[in-house]
Amino acid sequence: MSPLRVLSVDDETLALRRLSLLLRAIPNIDHVGEAGGCAEALTKIDLLSPDVVLLDVKMRDGNGFEVVEAISRRANPPAVIFVTAFENFAVRAFDSAIADYLLKPVERARLSQALARAGQQLRATDAEQRVAELQEIIRNLRSGAESGDSPFDTEFWLKSSAGIVRVPVDAIDFVSSEDDYVAIHTATGSHLMRGSIRRFEDRIEPDLFVRIHRRWLVRKSAIAEVRKAKLGSAEVVLRNGKRLPAGRVYVKQLRQLIEGSAARN
Known part of the structure; x- marks a missing residue:
């Protein structure tokens, strides 16, 4: 089985460094590159043709949903794994066709699980189906915007000794x-x-x-x-x-x- 080609996207240098170290420790993964924002992510996706993109939700030059919208118009889009702080307006996307999401700070076991799921998704679906699924995500997000959802977070889901707390x-x-x-x-x-x-x-x-x-x-x-x-x-x-x-x-x-x-x- 060929290694899964992964591109990581985050505007925080420390977050990219953490992902890089974690990816090195996971078998059958080829970390092909990094991007520090939305524009660079789209350039690197075209240049490197990754199988999977680890995509931060909010960045200085936009958000991950804009990247998803852009790649949904392409013939052979990669699988997407959002890396997030559990932002409330993203829930609809997570519940639809996104490969997975990771809660910061990312843990190795959880990252490995998400990549395995993305690999399964890639093997089970063709490019046309992935395009349709990405377009579904965009429809869900736009539906939320039209219903008057605030673009700002009204709550945070944070780690605690007991698990995740609202x-x-x-x-x-x-x-x-x-x-x-x-x-x-x-x-x-x-x-x-x-x-x-x-x-x-x-x-x-x-x-x-x-x-x-x-x-x-x-x-x-x-x-x-x-x-x-x-x-x-x-x-x-x-x-x-x-x-x-x-x-x-x-x-x-x-x-x-x-x-x-x-x-x-």
């Missing part, structure tokens, strides 16, 4: 930066999610949270009080009693937030 955005008190992860803090506990605070901000509806420090992002409705501190700095007190120091460069934004709320009341 965390609504309106249950998050604040988010903190933890190296290559962010910690999602709620009234019932904290959970780690791979990525940066900036990427978290891109995924949620604007104006729900306010940055108070380079390491902390706070939900506006969770703020009970902003207190002055020494030398022009400030301290944010949350409704749950948690206190967070505000960076000096963010104090002006906090004051504008408070003044705006006071004016509306």
